[in-house]
Amino acid sequence: MVSSKIRMGMVGGGQGAFIGAVHRMAANLDGQIELVCGAFSSDPEKCVQSGAELFVPAARCYANYQQMMIAEAKLPIEQRMQFVVIVTPNHLHFPVAKAALEAGFHVLSDKPATFDLDEVLALAQIVKKSGRLYGLTHTYNGYPLIKQAKHLVATGRLGKITKIVVEYSQGWLANKDNDSGKQAAWRIDPTKAGISCCMGDIGVHAANLAEYVAGTNISAMCADLGSVVPGRLLDDDGSILLRFDNGARGVLLASQISMGDENNLRLRVYGDKASIEWSQLEPNSLQLKTNDKPTQLIRSGVGEFCAAAQQAMRTPAGHPEGYLEAFANLYLGFAAQIRAFENQQSCSNAEFDIPGIEEAIRGMAFIENSVHASQSNEKWLPFRTTKD
Known part of the structure; x- marks a missing residue:
């Protein structure tokens, strides 16, 4: 049984990135997920600075996402990240997701899933072959x-x-x-x-x-x-x-x-x-x-x-909930989906109400x-x- 927080890595979302901060707040809201590593910027120095602000060890602030996938996959299973969240501009969504899935990591991606339709159709095959989970953050469903x-x-x-x-x-x-x-x-x-x-x-x-x-x-x-x-x-x-x-x-x-x-x-x-x-x-x-x-x-x-x-x-009624809470519901569901996956239980996107590769294709x-x-x-x- 999985009895610890789900470990998350992040690609993108460094200093000055609005949506990266939103993702981190949403992931943190229910105490189910911890940020353990990241390739927060294409600028290595800015990546380390961003990581330091988030209390991520410098050794796990990577110069690029390729390095991150290789290094994390070599760590003991109880230490390595379990999923990657992608919060980059659109043109990087596919290569990051592909690298993560092929390295054995689950993926939660900001929308749209890829740069174009050809890429998302290719991604669907990669998701199927990898056997890993793929989710898409259509926030408003939350x-x-x-x-x-x-x-x-x-x-x-x-x-x-x-x-x-x-x-x-x-x-x-x-x-x-x-x-x-x-x-x-x-x-x-x-x-x-x-x-x-x-x-x-x-x-x-x-x-x-x-x-x-x-x-x-x-x-x-x-x-x-x-x-x-x-x-x-x-x-x-x-x-x-x-x-x-x-x-x-x-x-x-x-x-x-x-x-x-x-x-x-x-x-x-x-x-x-x-x-x-x-x-x-x-x-x-x-x-x-x-x-x-x-x-x-x-x-x-x-x-x-x-x-x-x-x-x-x-x-309770009268205490407004909004955007961050809706976003957090997707993270909470994805964390539960990962737990089910690792406990060899049924873990389809539909069961956990998480937009998946089909929604990615339609998007x-x-x-x-x-x-x-x-x-x-x-x-x-x-x-x-x-x-x-």
Whole structure:
């Protein structure tokens, strides 16, 4: 039986990296995981400095991820890291994941999974061959009321799903002044981000959330993406009409030039009996609406919830939980999944509610399909998950 903390290594996330700090806080929240090593920066000196700030021994602050995989694999099994979290720009996701899996380590990756669809299809084969666990941090799936929303759909409370509307708008890239900042520079660079900025960064989250909650997959798209700020090579805004494989229609809006918007993620799912509405700006509330009764406001911690939602709540009603806690739920689930794996128990991603390689493939397919649909003169393009 595994009776100690799960040991984590990190690639990327050094000094000045926003998302690296978020991952570390989330991993640490429930006391199940400890950071034991890292290749925190491509600059060896900065890597050691970052590690020192995190109390990681200098001997386990590696100059690059290749060195890290080799050195960690040589350590006694009770000391070496058990999984790697990848928090680099997109172009490094695949080579780091490949190196980790082939060295025998589990992988938890920031989204999107890879640089392009070809890479994620190759990654799927590597995951299968390695026999190791692979998880993807689609953060918003971790919110308790998102899990309750999924439960309401799955149990038929909404009836047949007819329409899905998901919006994710930000304003931080509304003008060119931010382009040179660390967080923006790689996202608008096609050599590091891939073929999309906005859809690759936040649109993919919106698509995943819609499919996760509604329990149906996108089957076709009609897209209009563009660069609003002059000179950008990648999209910073987009609107997509969707069709789903259950017959529902939908809309996905994603924008990083919506002046004044913070991190405005909103989901509405309509059925022929009821509908639900959720906003990340008010994550502890879920609206359940019908035509013949007053709107029901479901508040986190008040009343009965499905097991998944209940497990995702940490505090009593009226004590707000948000982004970090949702992120932490993914880490808590992945730690439990690793324990099950090492105890030779059933450990599928579905059992632990962790997005895996299938979601990774659909995410990369969404990005590429949305760009291709926008460039096409055809009204509707089928959603393809292969390069055929």
